[in-house]
Every structure is written in structure tokens, then in C-alpha cells.
Amino acid sequence: MQLKNDLLLRAARGEQVERTPVWLMRQAGRILPEYREVRNSVSGFIELAQTPELAAEVTIQPVDILGVDAAIIFSDILVIPEAMGLPYEMVEKKGPRFPETIRKVSDLNKIKVANVEEDLGYVLEAIKITKKELDGRVPLIGFAGAPWTIFAYMVEGAGSKTFSKARAMLYTEPEAAHQLLGMITQSTIKYLKAQIAAGADIVQVFDSWAGILPPDQYREFSLKYISQICDAINEVPVTVFAKGAFFARKDMGDLNCETIGLDWNMGIEESRRLVGPNKTLQGNLDPAVLYGSAKQIEAATKRMLDQFGSGRHIANLGHGVYPDTNAEKVKVFVETVKAYSAKLRTEKV
Numbered sequence: 001m002q003l004k005n006d007l008l009l010r011a012a013r014g015e016q017v018e019r020t021p022v023w024l025m026r027q028a029g030r031i032l033p034e035y036r037e038v039r040n041s042v043s044g045f046i047e048l049a050q051t052p053e054l055a056a057e058v059t060i061q062p063v064d065i066l067g068v069d070a071a072i073i074f075s076d077i078l079v080i081p082e083a084m085g086l087p088y089e090m091v092e093k094k095g096p097r098f099p100e101t102i103r104k105v106s107d108l109n110k111i112k113v114a115n116v117e118e119d120l121g122y123v124l125e126a127i128k129i130t131k132k133e134l135d136g137r138v139p140l141i142g143f144a145g146a147p148w149t150i151f152a153y154m155v156e157g158a159g160s161k162t163f164s165k166a167r168a169m170l171y172t173e174p175e176a177a178h179q180l181l182g183m184i185t186q187s188t189i190k191y192l193k194a195q196i197a198a199g200a201d202i203v204q205v206f207d208s209w210a211g212i213l214p215p216d217q218y219r220e221f222s223l224k225y226i227s228q229i230c231d232a233i234n235e236v237p238v239t240v241f242a243k244g245a246f247f248a249r250k251d252m253g254d255l256n257c258e259t260i261g262l263d264w265n266m267g268i269e270e271s272r273r274l275v276g277p278n279k280t281l282q283g284n285l286d287p288a289v290l291y292g293s294a295k296q297i298e299a300a301t302k303r304m305l306d307q308f309g310s311g312r313h314i315a316n317l318g319h320g321v322y323p324d325t326n327a328e329k330v331k332v333f334v335e336t337v338k339a340y341s342a343k344l345r346t347e348k349v
């Protein structure tokens, strides 16, 4: 099916665009009252994510309501550990929890490489329904967690400020760590390929906990596996977002992917120098700017667009939108990107 708005895909591939495409990480979710309504009609997040018709509905809400240039499939990065044999719970107001964890070599017997069609069929079905209902309005983004971030949850068993158990394992059980990272990587490649076969137009890898590793360990235990994923996925453009990995930007410039996500601590001009000219950059407005006035949001968004200039860029926040953000403020961000980038790009030509 021909897309009516393919700005995101063209920007990812480095082609000319009339204006900068814009979407928000975590756009499908609690910032929208319409989401909360659907969410309240079921037992919780997991049931919602596992009901393809409802997952498709909340995936499309931000396209209708916020006017973003892409939909991202409603799911979670933690479906991979579940498909590998470690189920998760979503504890209200606290986040994910794994009753079983991996800490040592023998624990690897509890898990397997995911059987994607069988165990994640509900995500693939949600993608198919979403594609049909979007009817080519905007591209659909598929996603997965980066192996290191998934490892961190599987070992730690929950979110954490330090992920000290996961970090300890890199020293105490490095071989088991590599085995687990390898299994996650294989599962993730199968999963992303299945999402693409089901209709995802582009995929993003989230390394949310990149920033807690020292640079040498980041290279050995994270980038190595992200690089395998990038090499395996050639069907659609790939985006890598590694939160806090400011020290790895130069290495990320060598990844076999189209787009690198920046968080809001990463300087834009410095990132362009480090990453080089051959990648699209995505980001990176501070999500807290959306707590400011409409005037402040407009000014900060314009400043960001000026800094990215006429180079390859997809506008986004520097991390997921905070759940208590007012949706009207998100619209100010989206509208400002659309209007101001169109003006910048016509002036520059």
C-alpha cells in the first residue's frame, strides 16, 4: 500500500523532505484521556497489549488526536523476556516486575530463544489490524528493546536506579551474560523481522539503560549486539536510541542503521560531528519543556530545529513523553515543528 505521508521514511533514508517529520516516544499512552478510557475497560496494561483490536485503537489515537507523522505499535519491550520464558507483571504506579530472574549459568535452562509466531502472535496481529485501519495515512513504527536493556530487566527483575544486580553479573558471570545477550539478540532479530513482515515500515531499538555502563563495557555488552541486529535488518530503516550513551556517539556512527536517536543531554552540533553526515538524527527536545507555556514550547522547539538545520532530522523528544503532560502542550510541539520546519526548508532551498 502506498503511504500518503511518508515523510518519516524519506527523512530516515536521507531523502529530501518538505518539512521535518515529528512523532513522540511513548506517544500512545497515559497522556491521552482517550487512552485511559480504553485502558480502564480492561484489567490492565498487559490485557490491553494482548488484545489486538484495542492495541490497534490506542496505536492510532495519537495520529488522530496529536497529528504526529507516525504511529508506533502499542506494546512493550518486555514482551521479549516473556516470550523467552520469563513472564512479567505490570504493577500499578510502580512498573514492571519479573517473579523469576536470571542470575547464573544454570538459570539459562529456564529460557529459550523466543518462538515469535507462537508467543508474540498478538503483536503481529495488532500490527496487521493497525496497518489496515491506518490505510496508509502515516508509517507504522515497530520496536524492540536493545539486548542490554532487556538483559537488565531479566537479571534485576524490576526497574532500578542502579541495576546493580545486572551490572554485577557482567563481572561475576561474564560468559553467562554473553550467552543471555546472544539469546536475546536472536529473539529480537526474529521479532523485528516478524514485525516487518506483518507491516512495520521502520523499526526502533530502545537502549533505555545504555547510560549506566562505562564506555568499554557498553561496547562489549551492548553495542556489539545492537550491531548484530542492525546487520540483520535490511528490509526497512532502523533507528537506534541509546539513552545516556553520549560516549558512544562516534561508534554509533559506524552502525549499519539509518537513524540515531539523541537524548536531551546530547548537544546537537556535537552529535552531528561525532556521528558524521551519513545518518539521520532523531530527537531531542527535553520532555520537561512540555510543562512550560505554549510560548516557551514554541521557542524551545524553534531553537532545536535551528540547531539541526537543514540536515537529516526527525523531530522527537529526548526520551518518552512524561505521563502527566497535557496533550494540548504536545500539540503545540507538533504544530511548531510542522510550521517552522516547512518555513526553514523553503528558505534554505
Ligand SMILES: Cc1c2[nH]c(c1CCC(=O)O)Cc1[nH]c(c(CCC(=O)O)c1C)Cc1[nH]c(c(CCC(=O)O)c1C)Cc1[nH]c(c(C)c1CCC(=O)O)C2
Residues within 6 Å of the ligand: 024, 025, 026, 027, 028, 029, 030, 039, 045, 072, 073, 074, 075, 076, 077, 078, 090, 094, 095, 096, 143, 159, 206, 208, 320
Ligand atoms: C524501558 C521501556 C519499557 N517500555 C518501553 C521502554 C523503552 C523506552 C523508554 O525508555 O521509555 C517501550 C514502550 N512501552 C510502551 C510503548 C508503546 C508505544 C509508545 O507509545 O511509544 C513503548 C515503545 C507502552 C507502555 N509501557 C508501559 C506503559 C504504562 C502502562 C499503563 O498503561 O499503566 C505503557 C503505555 C509500562 C512500562 N514499560 C516499561 C516500564 C519501565 C514501564 C512502567 C513505567 C511507565 O509506565 O513508563 C519498560
